[in-house]
Amino acid sequence: MKEEAIRKIVQKSELKTSFQFTENLIQRIEFQKSKSLSVSFWSLKQIIIGFTLFVIVSGCLLFMLKRFTGEPSPVIIPFFWALFLLLGLNHLLLIFKNGQQQLGIDNQNRR
Amino acid sequence: MKVRNGDLNAFRILVDLYKNKSLSLAVSILKDKHLAEDVLQEVFIKVYNKLETFKFNSQFSTWLYKIVVNTSYNELKKHKNTVSIEENRREIEFDGKIEQGQSLQLEEQNIYINKAMEQIKPDEALVLRLFYLCEMNLKEIETITSFRPDKIRQDLHRGRKNLKLQLVGILGNEIHNLL
Numbered sequence: 001m002k003e004e005a006i007r008k009i010v011q012k013s014e015l016k017t018s019f020q021f022t023e024n025l026i027q028r029i030e031f032q033k034s035k036s037l038s039v040s041f042w043s044l045k046q047i048i049i050g051f052t053l054f055v056i057v058s059g060c061l062l063f064m065l066k067r068f069t070g071e072p073s074p075v076i077i078p079f080f081w082a083l084f085l086l087l088g089l090n091h092l093l094l095i096f097k098n099g100q101q102q103l104g105i106d107n108q109n110r111r
Numbered sequence: 112m113k114v115r116n117g118d119l120n121a122f123r124i125l126v127d128l129y130k131n132k133s134l135s136l137a138v139s140i141l142k143d144k145h146l147a148e149d150v151l152q153e154v155f156i157k158v159y160n161k162l163e164t165f166k167f168n169s170q171f172s173t174w175l176y177k178i179v180v181n182t183s184y185n186e187l188k189k190h191k192n193t194v195s196i197e198e199n200r201r202e203i204e205f206d207g208k209i210e211q212g213q214s215l216q217l218e219e220q221n222i223y224i225n226k227a228m229e230q231i232k233p234d235e236a237l238v239l240r241l242f243y244l245c246e247m248n249l250k251e252i253e254t255i256t257s258f259r260p261d262k263i264r265q266d267l268h269r270g271r272k273n274l275k276l277q278l279v280g281i282l283g284n285e286i287h288n289l290l
Contacts (some may be wrong), residue, residue, distance in 0.1 A: 005272050009278070010243035012217070015135045017148060021144075022126050023157050026119055032156065041253040 054082040115162050126155055132245050133179045139236035140183040142229055150186050154179050177255045215258035235270035
């Protein structure tokens with residue numbers, strides 16, 4: 001069989017995807033995009049930086065307050081403030097993320 | 112450029128342009144159209160996510176087909192460990208040899224040729240399709256498949272021979288109906 005004949009035959013072997021192929025693909029990409037827009041948690045590095053900054057700022061504020069009021073306050077207080085604040089923010093993020101996941105599941109079910 | 116910026120409508124055009132040839136390549140390796148379609152969905156998602164990293168100094172089709180080929184071979188390895196694709200494969204409707212003098216419609220021709228393609232080795236079918244269907248040159252096939260040049264030439268030669276043998280087995284003297 002000649003080269004040109006083989007070429008013609010192989011060209012006729014092209015397969016076609018199913019009717020819904022592109023539509024399904026675009027829907028999957030859209031779903032993936034909406035998922036990636038949802039909340040992502042802070043990394044350990046970001047948490048450490050945030051905690052340190054908050055401790056320093058609140059320590060300074062406490063020091064200023066002590067100068068104004070004249071009353072002594074324990075040094076450990078800024079650490080507790082920072083810890084509670086971060087735990088609170090983490091909790092809020094968790095609630096928001098759960099809400100987003102539920103929304104994603106609903107969207108998928110609707111499709 | 113629109114596609115790189117994440118424009119889904121532009122991406123849709125790109126998918127429509129390459130999906131059939133990509134599917135044919137995946138089927139050459141996997142020998143199962145449904146599995147190949149699943150693989151192709153993953154491939155296009157991967158491509159969409161990696162478009163930003165695509166360097167326009169190489170051809171898009173070469174880049175895409177390389178991903179198709181690599182993903183298909185990975186899938187083939189996975190399936191070899193679980194279910195045999197040979198057992199799982201969907202048979203293309205085929206009822207033996209065709210009768211003398213019967214002319215073949217395009218759709219029928221596609222079925223018979225694919226039946227023959229199914230019978231030849233994945234590497235041979237892949238190289239044949241890359242060369243004749245996707246019109247890639249040997250250098251591009253080397254980039255896509257990572258096969259050595261002498262293996263590509265050998266697969267092309269054997270692929271042509273085996274395809275002809277299979278077609279003769281299926282169509283007999285009516286093989287000229289394909290041309």
